[in-house]
Amino acid sequence: MSREGFNPGLRQKIRVADGSEPGAPVRAQGLEPALTRALGKAGAPYEGLSLTAVADAPQWDMALADVIAAVPKGGLVCLLEAGQDRRAICALDHGMVDALIEVQTTGRVDKGQGLARAPTKIDAALTRDFVGLFLSALSGELADAADVDWPLGLTYGAHLPDPRGLDLLLPDHPCHLFSATLDLGEGAKTGRLLLAVPVTGNESIASDGTPPAPGWGQPWQEIVLSSPAMLEAVLLHETLPLSRVEALVVGDVLSFDRSDLASVAMCDVQGRRLFTARLGRAGTWRAVSLSSGAGLRPAPASKPAHEANPAPQAPPPNPGQPPA
Secondary structure: OOOOOOOHHHHHHHHHHOOOOOOOOOOOOOOOHHHHHHHHHHHOOOOOOEEEEOOOOEEOEEEEEHHHHHHOOOOOOEEEEEOOOOOEEEEOOOHHHHHHHHHOOOOOOOOOOOOOOOOOOHHHHHHHHHHHHHHHHHHHHHOOOOOOOOOOOOOEEEEEOHHHHHHHHOOOOOEEEEEEEEEOOOOOOEEEEEEEOOOOOOOOOOOOOOOOOOOOOOOHHHHHOOOOOEEEOOOOOOOHHHHHHHHOOOOOOOOOOHHHHOOOEEEOOOEEEEEEEEEEEEOOEEEEEEEEEEOOOOOOOOOOOOHHHOOOOOOOOOOOOOOO
């Protein structure tokens, strides 16, 4: 097909997919070779496993529902801790689980795919070390990589006997999905491994070097600024002896000066005075009119003396009034 006849819509999709579209996020380079090497290192201690891996193309910014749908049916699902209350997922299909069990019990991988079965606690115990070795190796492989927008310090958390509860354990937040096809026992079996990691972003880092929690920033600021804040209009404070307070009954009168109506204080729930005000009306409603105070915002910088107190100017002459 000539370049002139190439579908512009397809060209647009290709640019977005490979990150060459202007404004598209830059993705970590060398992820697939790093994933392959990490799996090889994780399988090396298991004599007879003979693991070789072919990494799939990464799937970036996937919705949680799509990640859960990609988890192998009947596979073993591990919940990983990613720090700051974030979690990730590592899943092994039944072919990979069977191969790990076989090399640790018989020293070799049996030929042929076994029947699919629900993973057990014993399966989880015998595969936990492999998952830990893989996570540690992948973290080392990507330690110096640029544009990594997910946590590298993943640790094994727990085995999930029923992965149907993943949507309750994980926040509805975009994830990157990494996967690989595994050749086991020199072709005796094939397996699959899936790793889903939360997107944390690398555009803003806290002062202590930790990435921000996902979903914060400008949306969080908008949520906070649109939240209601409580103010109290305090007409006056009066000090009375405790005996007088205990003796108060309905119908007693506490008198105050008329001048107090012009010295109302607007306070927050902690009692801090934000504004002074005066009592009045707005239509048929009682109201207070703010007269002074800085509120919650920093007070504006004071003007120079010559600007704050400009020299008095003579009023313009009135043509209908004779000069003094």
